[in-house]
Amino acid sequence: MPSPRTRQRAFTLIELLVVIAIIAILIGLLLPAVQKVREAAARLKCENNLKQLALALHNYHDANQHLPAPRGTHTPTPLFTEYRGWMCEILPYIEQNNLATNMYTNPWYVGFFATFNTPVTAYLCPSDPRNLTSISNGKGALTSYVGVTGSDNDINIQFNGPTNGMFDIASPGVNFLAVTDGLSNTLMLGERPPSADFNVGWWGASDYDNLLSTRQLYGDIFGASGCVIPGLFGPGGSNGPCNGNDNHFWSNHTNGGNWVFGDGSVRFLSYSASAVTIPLGSRNGGEVVDAGQY
Secondary structure, eight states: OOOOOOOOOOOOHHHHHHHHHHHHHHHHHHHHHHHHHHHHHHHHHHHHHHHHHHHHHHHHHHHSSSOOTOOOOSSOOOOOOOOHHHHHTGGGGOOHHHHHHHOSSSSHHHHHHHHHTTOOOSSOOTOOOOTEEEEEEEEBBBOOOHHHHHHHOOOOHHHOEEEEEEEEOSSOOOOEEEEEEEEGGSSEEEEOOTTSSSSSSSSTTOOGGGOSSSSSSSSSSSTTTTTTTOOOOOTTTTSSSSSSSGSOOOOOOEEEEEETTTTTTEEEEEEEGGGGGGTTTOOOOOOOOOOOGO
């Protein structure tokens, strides 16, 4: 006798809702983990970028017996808002020889304006959610990294630019022998994303575009009105009204940023270590900073 046909039972509405809820919970648990993995990868790539820049600076120093001039070597006297600053000087040391050759075509404005909007991957932090390689007309290619000019607390000195750091703006380039605090105790590079309007943070320029103090008394190294809060290492949005985020070191990483020390090492400092970036910003202040503080 043939067996009766077995009817296939369908999901009830309640069962379907339970399954959907379970899937939603799993996705909710998975997304933060994926985001953490992505951020870890981006932070590692950022660290590798900074290691590349650190090696380039050391190789430049070996070849010239000093670091590159913060405002470049194309004029006999450093001036404000000069083009072709220190990041242009190290292009040959990061495998950008052709770009360097074109950048230094004379007269200066021919070479500069032919290349100033060319993105350089090593100068960009991948954690920035914006598309930093797509440049609007008239704006320069961007950088997420800036040289440490020092930590002077004299407003008159800061008006012309801090001078006690690895990137002494009054110097044609600091020799490592002048770093009496020790290369491993002195900050050389830090993170600061380009400004929201992309008018600040050009690698082809100098001054406020790729140089910054660890204790910014003014809104920038020229001065800005209404600046009542020193620009100290801290999260984005924490240092207004002094030109806001442009006035201090910060990053798009979680809870801190990558820094390059004078010896070429790259370390991640949390924002809780903000205070130690001030003494670490000077090359010859004689400050004693316990590495355990950062």
